[in-house]
Amino acid sequence: MSALRNFPTRNRSLSGSLLAAVLSVLLVGQSEAAESVIKLGNTAPFSGPASAYSIMARAEAAYFQMINDQGGINGRKIEFLTLDDGYSPAKTVEQTRKLVEQDEVLAMFSSVGTAPNMSVQKYLNAKRVPQLFVTSGATRWNDPKQFPWTVGFYPTYELEGQVYAQYILKTKPNAKIAVITPNEDSGRDYLRGFKTGLGEHVDQIVSETTYLTSDPTIDSQMVSMRESGADVFFAEASPKFAAQALRKAASMGWKPLVILPSVSNSFSAVLEPAGLDNAVGVVTGLYLKDPNDPRWADDPALKDWLAWMKKYQPNASTGDLFNVHGYTAAQLMVSVLQNCKDDLSRENIMKHATTLNGQELPMLLPGIKVYTEPHNFAPIRQLQMARFDGKSWILFGDVLSGK
Secondary structure (H helix, E strand, O other): OOHHHHOOHHHHHHHHHHHHHHHHHHHHHHHHHHHOEEEEEEEEOOOOOOHHHHHHHHHHHHHHHHHHHOOOEOOEEEEEEEEEOOOOHHHHHHHHHHHHHHOOOOEEEOOEOHHHHHHHHHHHHHHOOOEEEEEOOOHHHOOOOOOOOEEEOOOOHHHHHHHHHHHHHHHOOOOOEEEEEEOOHHHHHHHHHHHHHHHHHHHHEEEEEEEOOOOOOOHHHHHHHHHOOOOEEEEOOOHHHHHHHHHHHHHHOOOOEEEEOHHHOOHHHHHHHHOHHHHOOOEEEEOEOOOOOHHHOOOHHHHHHHHHHHHHOOOOOOOOHHHHHHHHHHHHHHHHHHHOOOOOOHHHHHHHHOOOEEEOOOOEOOOOOEEOEOOEOOOOOOEEEEEEOOOOEEEEEEEEOOO
16 A cells, blocks of 8 residues: 555645646646747758768758857747758658657758658658758759648759750850769759750750769769760769769860759869869859859858858858858748747748748848748749859859749
8 A cells, every 4th residue: 555545635635736736847847948949850961972961950050059149039949959861861761750759849940952851751741840941952842732841942953954954055055965963853853954944955965874872983974974075064963973073074184064053062062172173164053142252242241141150160161152051041940930929830830931922031142032932832943153263153144043
């Protein structure tokens, strides 16, 4: 028989009341603690062949730290939980489940990669967990009917592919084109947009090849593309392979016009490893301000960004667009959370994330704003071409929107 049963009835009643009161205080304390933070989950490749992309997650963590130092969001601190998935979809599933089911994150934010995010898209939508501002430009992030809880961030790869095709037709109408893409959905999206942009000129692609993210090199593909006689090379590759492509082209004496995608125009992750001399003349599409570009030297937004980098990321590269990306994506997430005010339900977060009517972010290029509508979840819909001069990306031409 328990000690409680030996108590007189009055004492038993008092003991029960005391226990209830203690439990109530504990539960209230837990509830208040839970309500005092906003938990955001993220997966990124801190290891493996795509580890260069982890720069963005580190920048996002640093931006949220600044927000917390300023008092948080409506008095709540952001707890940003970012886990390594090695760019492996199986690991992404494991880590995302941990974040949702054990850590109980409010939303997933800016997780990296097409294949990794695809592996958890159905799960997150079934759980009605926001999958916000995915670090990928796959078209499947813009499918409100099938995936109403998923919103991308990058310009779509199809749009980007179209823009590059238009640029080629305008500047080198008789080009012989070589294309390499990863053998995954992101590569197929880029290629589909690129071929759509070429239209009746699609037969000017004289070499079309792919690679696997697990491949050690793309040397053999580079040799076959050079031998095709191509004078334009669309190197739609992740940072590791984009750097390899630039180095290999230089070592072979192959000098086509090289186009790098926005996912691989990083100064420290691609251009420096490739050798800056080997990258001179390369073109890309930008939607963010390049910190190296002297045109922004007196820009207040860049000055603010540099001050933030100095305080919160003192050992990171101020020349890297991946740091600008992380800063900008985190700014957009903070804006959405602020607009939610005291209603931080998942439904309200999605409402505000999908009604961004021309949101201006300071490190976006002039003329480029963020739009989402209930029927269109693609936030960034424009690009401007830029050419690397050995020091920075130099903008040229107009802001483009594809076909």
